[in-house]
Amino acid sequence: xxxxxxxxxxxxxxxxxxxxxxxxxxxxxxxxxxxxxxxxxxxxxxxxxxxxxxxxxxxxxxxxxxxxxxxxxxxxxxxxxxxxxxxxxxxxxxxxxxxxxxxxxxxxxxxxxxxxxxxxxxxxxxxxxxxxxxxxxxxxxxxxxxxxxxxxxxxxxxxxxxxxxx
Amino acid sequence: xxxxxxxxxxxxxxxxxxxxxxxxxxxxxxxxxxxxxxxxxxxxxxxxxxxxxxxxxxxxxxxxxxxxxxxxxxxxxxxxxxxxxxxxxxxxxxxxxxxxxxxxxxxxxxxxxxxxxxxxxxxxxxxxxxxxxxxxxxxxxxxxxxxxxxxxx
Numbered sequence: 001x002x003x004x005x006x007x008x009x010x011x012x013x014x015x016x017x018x019x020x021x022x023x024x025x026x027x028x029x030x031x032x033x034x035x036x037x038x039x040x041x042x043x044x045x046x047x048x049x050x051x052x053x054x055x056x057x058x059x060x061x062x063x064x065x066x067x068x069x070x071x072x073x074x075x076x077x078x079x080x081x082x083x084x085x086x087x088x089x090x091x092x093x094x095x096x097x098x099x100x101x102x103x104x105x106x107x108x109x110x111x112x113x114x115x116x117x118x119x120x121x122x123x124x125x126x127x128x129x130x131x132x133x134x135x136x137x138x139x140x141x142x143x144x145x146x147x148x149x150x151x152x153x154x155x156x157x158x159x160x161x162x163x164x165x166x
Numbered sequence: 167x168x169x170x171x172x173x174x175x176x177x178x179x180x181x182x183x184x185x186x187x188x189x190x191x192x193x194x195x196x197x198x199x200x201x202x203x204x205x206x207x208x209x210x211x212x213x214x215x216x217x218x219x220x221x222x223x224x225x226x227x228x229x230x231x232x233x234x235x236x237x238x239x240x241x242x243x244x245x246x247x248x249x250x251x252x253x254x255x256x257x258x259x260x261x262x263x264x265x266x267x268x269x270x271x272x273x274x275x276x277x278x279x280x281x282x283x284x285x286x287x288x289x290x291x292x293x294x295x296x297x298x299x300x301x302x303x304x305x306x307x308x309x310x311x312x313x314x315x316x317x318x319x
Contacts, residue, residue, distance in 0.1 A: 007190065009177075010285075011194075013218065014210055032194075033193060036190060036275075063186075092177075094176070094218060
């Protein structure tokens, strides 16, 4: 058994392998993970909207030992990750970290939000630092405005409104 | 083969446990095998055994199985496994009666991958490869196994 605690280190090895096969392959994998995650999220997100999303990430905050702040607003959910255990574990590792490890989060969350008609703005800030900012908007124009303030904006498979990952 | 010490493990995780990660491992195994074949999956597990668990491997290479036994106890305890470890003079036997990973996936996923337990078999093999010990993994049933560390002849 690879312990749950070491899943991110396994994930990192998978990313490194897939990166050698090309970006499309990496995107196909994130889509597969996204479909897997739909089983844990879609019903609540569809039924309870932003509040359902807040509840999901609050559960993740506890189970994954995250230092994060969640703010639920009428028009958006805002998540500020102050200390990401996933990247921290990948960096505290005898194997080398994949340089774009952080990209996987938007890679699975983005397609779910697209299916639900919400607008994800995912700012990784810096791939070497275990912190990021995620915002989920009801309104597309507000999301566009927030994208302009991002330091390192993430892309995901199927994202079609013009913003490409740096 | 066992030299007890009170040093912390290289990866000494604490806090809460997110068991759903096992579901993502299950999805990943099927994705990799479907698209790249079983050899690719085995190779990734081998990298986990060699590179991620370089510290355990280093101890095994030096003839010391203590770190691996400590690793088993720490993480099987954290995940609430039903298991026993029998340390004998010439071998260490881990008997897993109820694997938390397998049974959690069975609960949350449509199907447990036919290759789910390869994560154990292949990672064990890679940790021990080229060293004084062999680690045999015997799958004894759905969600149960025996893992045996013994000196190579």
